[in-house]
Amino acid sequence: AQSVTQLDSQVPVFEEAPVELRCNYSSSVSVYLFWYVQYPNQGLQLLLKYLSGSTLVKGINGFEAEFNKSQTSFHLRKPSVHISDTAEYFCAVSDQYGNKLVFGAGTILRVKS
Amino acid sequence: SAVISQKPSRDICQRGTSLTIQCQVDSQVTMMFWYRQQPGQSLTLIATANQGSEATYESGFVIDKFPISRPNLTFSTLTVSNMSPEDSSIYLCSAALGSGRMNFEQYFGPGTRLTVT
Numbered sequence: 001a002q003s004v005t006q007l008d009s010q011v012p013v014f015e016e017a018p019v020e021l022r023c024n025y026s027s028s029v030s031v032y033l034f035w036y037v038q039y040p041n042q043g044l045q046l047l048l049k050y051l052s053g054s055t056l057v058k059g060i061n062g063f064e065a066e067f068n069k070s071q072t073s074f075h076l077r078k079p080s081v082h083i084s085d086t087a088e089y090f091c092a093v094s095d096q097y098g099n100k101l102v103f104g105a106g107t108i109l110r111v112k113s
Numbered sequence: 114s115a116v117i118s119q120k121p122s123r124d125i126c127q128r129g130t131s132l133t134i135q136c137q138v139d140s141q142v143t144m145m146f147w148y149r150q151q152p153g154q155s156l157t158l159i160a161t162a163n164q165g166s167e168a169t170y171e172s173g174f175v176i177d178k179f180p181i182s183r184p185n186l187t188f189s190t191l192t193v194s195n196m197s198p199e200d201s202s203i204y205l206c207s208a209a210l211g212s213g214r215m216n217f218e219q220y221f222g223p224g225t226r227l228t229v230t
Contacts, residue, residue: 032217034219035184036221042223042224043117043205043221043222043223043224044205044207044221045221046218046220048218049217049218051217059214090156095191098210099144099146099161100146100158100161100171101156101158101207101219102158103155103156103157104155105155106155107153
């Protein structure tokens with residue numbers, strides 16, 4: 001069975017500062033990893049995904065994530081955040097077919113001016 | 114990508130009643146999923162809705178409580194039956210896009226916010 005741990009429940013950061021949202025996973029099989037963003041009162045939007053290949057994955061809105069198999073991590077980064085990035089971010093892992101997403105508890109990113 | 118709509122967007126229901134949530138996808142997809150997001154918590158998979166077969170439920174969820182229909186490749190419904198206040202949650206459907214058994218992207222609807230009084 002897969003599981004996901006998001007190490008920070010909330011991350012406050014000033015506008016234009018860099019940010020890293022941490023995600024660790026556990027799985028007995030090869031997995032696919034995802035980051036989703038949920039803006040207030042909205043559904044989830046896919047930010048980026050890791051399926052295979054390059055361990056550095058670039059997504060939408062300037063976000064990127066790095067897959068580290070030895071540390072079983074998939075941390076999300078952005079070099080300079082905007083107020084509009086304020087949202088909740090979920091890391092997720094899927095089974096070997098890309099189905100049955102298991103989500104972490106979420107990290108609320110609060111960008112302050 | 115896929116655009117997913119859900120109806121209703123929110124509802125307030127009395128305990129003991131049932132609510133059916135509809136999920137419509139703008140393209141044909143093989144697999145659809147239903148998730149629950151309880152207040153302040155993450156998403157939990159309820160079941161996988163496959164067209165032409167019965168839904169597959171995750172541990173802790175049963176068909177009598179959450180019956181699911183999947184009449185075609187673009188539509189699914191989830192019914193929350195005999196509701197109690199503990200069912201107050203956001204219910205989200207998703208659709209998986211991929212190739213064959215490999216579905217690498219799930220797109221989510223906006224969710225249905227259910228409050229049970």
